Amino acid sequence: MAAIQNKGLDVLFRHIKKKLRITLKNIQHIIRRDALSRHPVIINSIPKSGTHMLEDMLDEIPGLRYVGCKTLSSWDNIESRYLKKLAKQKKGTVLLGHLTALPSVINEINKNETKVILLIRDPRDVVVSFVNYVMYIDKTHMAHEYLNSFDSDSERIDAAIEGNKPGVPNLRTLLNQYEGWSSLESVLVCRYEDLLSEAHGGSESKQKETIKRILSHLQINEYHDVISSMIKRLEYQKSSTFFKGGSGKWMGILTPEQKNKIKEYAGSWLMKYGYENDLEW
Numbered sequence: 001m002a003a004i005q006n007k008g009l010d011v012l013f014r015h016i017k018k019k020l021r022i023t024l025k026n027i028q029h030i031i032r033r034d035a036l037s038r039h040p041v042i043i044n045s046i047p048k049s050g051t052h053m054l055e056d057m058l059d060e061i062p063g064l065r066y067v068g069c070k071t072l073s074s075w076d077n078i079e080s081r082y083l084k085k086l087a088k089q090k091k092g093t094v095l096l097g098h099l100t101a102l103p104s105v106i107n108e109i110n111k112n113e114t115k116v117i118l119l120i121r122d123p124r125d126v127v128v129s130f131v132n133y134v135m136y137i138d139k140t141h142m143a144h145e146y147l148n149s150f151d152s153d154s155e156r157i158d159a160a161i162e163g164n165k166p167g168v169p170n171l172r173t174l175l176n177q178y179e180g181w182s183s184l185e186s187v188l189v190c191r192y193e194d195l196l197s198e199a200h201g202g203s204e205s206k207q208k209e210t211i212k213r214i215l216s217h218l219q220i221n222e223y224h225d226v227i228s229s230m231i232k233r234l235e236y237q238k239s240s241t242f243f244k245g246g247s248g249k250w251m252g253i254l255t256p257e258q259k260n261k262i263k264e265y266a267g268s269w270l271m272k273y274g275y276e277n278d279l280e281w
Contacts (some may be wrong), residue, residue: 010160038219039115040089042072044097046178047123050192051096053234057195057211059171060229062218064094070096074105075169075177083108089152101180109186115218118181121192122275123266124170124250134167143167149158154255172265179269180277190274193247197235201247207231 022146027134039066045051051071058064072082072095089095099105111118121129131153146165147156162168169177180189191275194210211227254262263279270276 020022030133036093039113041092041094041218042086042089042097042099042109042114042116043094043114043119044099044181044187044237046121047098047122048126050195051098051119052150053192053197054117054119054190055096057230058094058153058196060233061215061220061226063092064218065092066094066096068236069095069188071101074099074102076100076203078105078170079103086114087112089114100162106180106184109184114186115182116181116187116188117214117217118178118193120178120188120189120273122247122250123175123269124254124262125247127157127160127171127262128250131160143256145153153253154258157258161239163216166234170265171262175266175269188213190214195234196247197231199235 041058041203043054045057051106055066059066067089069085070076071081072085074082078099083104085095089112096253098226108114131147133149134143135153135156138144143166145161146168150159159165160234161171163173182189190213193202194206197207198204203208208227208231211230214220215226259281267279271278
């Protein structure tokens with residue numbers, strides 16, 4: 001019971017801190033109009049790919065401000081209220097999304113001249129992180145009861161790969177639902193791993209290069225120490241959804257059978273986005 005109460009307090013404090021940041025950002029937004037993004041911005045991602053990590057990093061840019069609404073989501077369809085939010089989004093504001101590449105969503109993005117950052121992550125780590133999150137962090141998640149019916153995390157990982165249950169999509173289907181974003185001019189595909197520091201298994205040079213690509217995509221000038229501020233923000237991040245360990249945690253967890261199943265479902269995807277050169281892993 002105490003652990004649940006502490007978790008509730010952590011969520012409450014994070015919410016309060018976010019509201020305070022939004023207020024401060026609105027003040028900065030007024031003062032620094034020269035830094036204003038000329039477009040609305042959406043951080044879009046496959047779930048468990050670092051949405052809040054990138055949100056916190058972009059929070060260091062005075063010209064952007066998070067509007068504080070719930071993460072937008074879609075699968076085979078999208079709620080009309082979410083489409084309205086996309087249509088009415090103002091330039092210089094940031095929305096978070098787990099939005100599949102639906103024609104209706106892309107249409108609103110194009111009409112509103114929205115810039116999208118599609119954050120992707122090694123699907124092997126996505127599966128491991130998803131099970132960890134649903135089982136031990138957010139026990140209100142719709143998939144918790146289903147995953148909790150298994151006796152071990154290894155069995156839960158099997159279930160997360162196969163999917164086809166409420167809140168637990170099949171891995172191949174999940175990746176395919178987002179694939180339509182990658183060919184759009186308004187979308188920058190960004191790898192989660194390329195934003196990590198060396199301490200989390202990343203590369204300092206790749207991290208800076210990726211941040212510069214993001215700023216260029218959003219048409220925001222690099223001024224003062226914005227890049228170093230974004231990097232420092234990641235180092236001090238304490239999000240409850242940030243699964244400690246960075247990239248490659250799957251290597252000590254997945255069984256040979258699970259690896260073979262992921263090769264079947266996501267092998268070509270892993271090679272397309274530079275995670276592997278072949279299927280010999």
